[in-house]
Amino acid sequence: MGDPRAQINVIDSPLKAQETDYFDQVHSAFEKAAQSTGGKVDRSIQFGEFIIRLSFAGPALESRILPAFDHLSTGSVLTPSLTINLWDSASTSINLPRPPWIVGDYLPRGDIWSGESDQMVTLYEPANNTLCLLDRSRNEAVFWIKDASKVPYYESGAPLRMVLHWWMSGHGYQLVHAGAVGTPHGGVLLTGKGGSGKSTTALACIGSELGYAGDDYCMISNSPAPCAHSIFNSGKLNAEDAYRFPKLRSALSNADRLATEKALFFIYQVFPETVVREFPIRAIFIPRVAGSSETHLKPVSPVEGFLAMAPSTIFQLRGVRKTIHKSIGEITRKVPSYVLELGTDIEEIPGVISDWLSRN
Amino acid sequence: MVQSNQLTINQRDVIYETFDDEVVLINLDNGNYYSIADTAAQVWSFIEAGYSVDDIVNEMAQLYQGGEEDIEGAVNAFISELIQDELIRPNQGMEAEGHERKEVKPVHKGDAREKPFVPPKLNRYTDMQDLLLLDPIHEVDEAGWPNPKTDPASLSDG
Structure with missing residues (x-):
């Protein structure tokens, strides 16, 4: 055919x-x-x-x-x-x-x-x-x-x-394949294809000073300034990784099905104060699992930010795909992009993000 | 050698975003995406503006330091690769009718003529193809709906 x-x-x-x-x-x-x-x-x-x-x-x-x-x-x-x-x-x-x-x-x-x-x-x-x-x-x-x-x-x-x-997409918002964490004063998008560490990073921030706006999808708007908007308060982890997040146990929705499903958390049910509905986007962070224990930031070009977010968004979504790249292109030109090299100590991750936000 | 002298971007399936001297191209149909920079981005800008292959070769020879034959060979090879990946198409019809072209700015800041010609390169990424599940719908059930052909778990989130 x-x-x-x-x-x-x-x-x-x-x-x-x-x-x-x-x-x-x-x-x-x-x-x-x-x-x-x-x-x-x-x-x-x-x-x-x-x-x-x-x-x-x-x-x-x-x-x-x-x-x-x-x-x-x-x-x-x-x-x-x-x-x-x-x-x-x-x-x-x-x-x-x-x-x-x-x-x-x-x-x-x-x-x-x-x-x-x-x-x-x-x-x-x-x-x-x-x-x-x-x-x-x-x-x-x-x-x-x-x-x-x-x-x-x-x-x-x-x-x-x-x-x-x-x-x-017809009303000024674009759904993107990215998590988002921050405070009402500013935060970061966490983007990259599946398995890059978006969920680990976003969920590691629960309980820190950073609010949670999603681990896998959020909406963005560009006018008048780049802004992230939470659309889902859920979070997901591979079942074998969920043990690293004991504080999330009470938010787990599918404990009886972890043999066949990822661990699915609904954050608002247990941590309502931690869910933030929107914030200005200050940067795009691209998590990558690194071998070291410490977490580091490495600046990269806007093209790297676009490559991390646009293709995975476009191919995750169906229909109305021809304009997605424009919103993502605009945001990657307006805010800096960094690779977030994730260390093995996940407790350290929110501090690295908060530290960057406090200095920028 | 590129068979047709006039080229057109595959507007139906290809979207692209330009960043200074780099361009990211996404083929919605096959799941591949690409980044091109420097001389490759310059060639793309000429294609976008409606230049013929001959004109692109001539312009590149004026913009960069290098042997004309080397430039012609490298530009032709690059354009052939773009055609093979269905990012652009030869357009015979436009050739016969004549074609209006737009002005093109050099992608380099400063004087590109001081730069030696480097063969344009197409950086291809194929890691999104698995999201497309390019298995056409072959049959529908008695109610008229396509049969599931895929394990739902494999469609799960990223």
Whole structure:
């Protein structure tokens, strides 16, 4: 099979109209699913100036989605800028409507090509049995999963990130593959590909004077100045590394599944005072595991910072990818980049970061 | 030798960011990304501005110290590599029609003519390819959805 995109005229793609119709069908199915479970359960989170309503069809998905957003919860349901409707088929007995597209319309990872139209973005992820649709003109999205009890742990840690990426990128924010630690006066992004030490660094800062804004994903904005915004209060570690962080034990959410999952922590539930919602970005730190016991900083070029953050962000995310590099390019030009050579003594890490922040 | 004299950036799949005398290129389709600096970034700036291969060779020969044949050979080899990695494409159509080109500034600060020509180099990074799972969708289930082909655990976070 050739490139599916070659088979479709992007400008006049019939898929665009089909996606709009299909969004309506899926939305109707969501309404039926909500009725079947006694009605919608609405929750609101606040991100920056935006209220996002999470409207659940029944209770099955709440516990899988909400903990990562606890720090953003408004407590009451407010008028939303974006509504995300969430449902699953297993608990509601309402199936997804049959899709209008065919095999040739799928990109290799399951994306459904729509030319990334101004209005619609659609993504089916076969491995997780999830479907996400966003209609930008209505500021409304749908998230479906076949079985709420099978939400993967990494989705619970960073839920709805594709929908949030699609919508936020049109509202001045960019989701990036980076952790973030700092105080309300300033902090650093922690970036690099998987296994580089982002989570170790971010989670090592809990209990220090540095606040926690995420270990793997956060939002950035560039106007008027570079700023990091926490979107998920979760953190993850390889199970075999979790023993090095005994203070996090009470925040561990999946102690019974560590044979097959990474250790997933929800920091806000246990350390609410340590989660910081946003701060100015003073630098980009690129953690790298070094052999020595001490942790050091080494200045590198803006290109190094860009290479550490842009490709891993772009290839982790799906859809709406052609503008990501601009936000990251802008920030890497505005703040300095450093390699953070991680020593074996993790207690030392927050001090190195705090020391740099106090001097810059 | 590059077959077509006119070149065009693969705008559908390639995004790039320019930093002074370096450029980072990302191919969204195959997961590769690249950094180019110095003479390579200078050649890229000419391609971006719509210069033909012949014009790029001539401009590079004026900008840098070096034998014209050496410069021509190295620039052609570099352009061939860019084409092979689908970062740019030969564009026969534009050649026939004529093509407007933009002004290009030297990427070097100061006078590049004092600099000896160094063959342009394409630094290629392939460590993101595993995130793409380039296995096309072959079949759908009875409800019309693609079958999972991948262990979900392998899709987990970074």
